[in-house]
Amino acid sequence: MPIAQDDRDKLLSLARMAVEAAVRGQTPSKPEGATGLLGERRGCFVTLRNGPHLRGCIGTFTPDKPLAELIVEMAVAAATQDPRFRANPIAPEELPDLAVELSVLSPLERTAEPEKLTPGTHGVYVKRGWQSGCFLPEVATEMGWDAEQFLDHCCAGKAGLPAGAWRSPDTEVYLFTTEKIV
Numbered sequence: 001m002p003i004a005q006d007d008r009d010k011l012l013s014l015a016r017m018a019v020e021a022a023v024r025g026q027t028p029s030k031p032e033g034a035t036g037l038l039g040e041r042r043g044c045f046v047t048l049r050n051g052p053h054l055r056g057c058i059g060t061f062t063p064d065k066p067l068a069e070l071i072v073e074m075a076v077a078a079a080t081q082d083p084r085f086r087a088n089p090i091a092p093e094e095l096p097d098l099a100v101e102l103s104v105l106s107p108l109e110r111t112a113e114p115e116k117l118t119p120g121t122h123g124v125y126v127k128r129g130w131q132s133g134c135f136l137p138e139v140a141t142e143m144g145w146d147a148e149q150f151l152d153h154c155c156a157g158k159a160g161l162p163a164g165a166w167r168s169p170d171t172e173v174y175l176f177t178t179e180k181i182v
Contacts, residue, residue, distance in 0.1 A: 003104060007037045008181045011071050015046055015100050018075035023090050028076060034068035042067045043105035045136060045178075046074040048090065050097050055090050056082040061108055061125060061134070061176070071102065102181040103136055108174040114166050117147050117175055124151060125174040126159045126166055133158025137178055 003011075018028035031038070044067060045059025056078035063070050079090055090098065108125060111117070117124060119140035126133050133154050140150040151173070152163040165171045 003037060003179050003181065010038060011068070011102055011104075012100060012181055014068055015071050015075040015102055018072040019046075019048065019079045019090075019098065019100060020095055022076040022079040023092055023095060028072055031066075031068040031072060034066045038068040039066045041065070042070075043108075043176075044070055044074055045103040045105070046071065046078040047101040047103070047136075048078050049099045049101065050090075050094050054084075055094070055098065056080075056085055058082055059103065059105075061105065061174075067104065075100070099182070103178040104181065106177045108176050110172060110174050114151055114173040114175070115147050117150070119145060119147055119150055121177060122175045123178060124154050125176065126151070126154050126161065126171060127174070128159070128161055128165060128168070128171040131159045131161055133160070138180075 014031055021028040041063040043059065043061040043063050045057060047054070048056040058077040058081065059074050060070065065073070105123070114124070120137055123137045124135055135150065135154045135158065143153070145153060151166040155161040155165040156163040159165070161171065166173050
């Protein structure tokens with residue numbers, strides 16, 4: 001079921017306030033009394049962009065708190081803890097141009113036929129032992145990858161596994177969908 005516009009607006013507002021507070025070195029307010037979707041335990045990712053440039057993207061598949069609280073936590077992490085941007089953190093001057101995108105995740109579903117995923121619709125989470133990696137659905141579309149390329153790049157580029165590792169019975173592959181909020 002699609003996320004209601006009111007909930008979309010609330011989640012986006014929570015994320016933006018958390019990012020702005022974190023970038024300014026402040027502690028964001030913790031959402032209280034979340035009900036409905038905002039009170040559900042759902043995985044999510046928060047992506048930050050300045051124009052076409054990625055400035056942070058962090059999320060989780062294993063929610064341990066209500067979605068409203070998790071969105072705030074992931075927004076702070078995306079703004080201040082993404083290891084790719086530690087040398088070039090988001091500056092307060094960037095805030096007016098910073099786009100906040102949320103991805104609310106469906107539950108992970110393990111698949112025995114990962115090559116049947118639909119690029120642009122399915123995200124992928126690959127896991128073998130302690131190594132893991134994921135791509136949100138839009139990565140395949142942005143990169144122009146087919147299903148096998150998407151899986152290969154997730155294994156090699158994100159999980160630190162060989163490109164074809166998704167074909168091995170030792171590798172767990174999970175699919176998920178997202179609902180984007182921008």
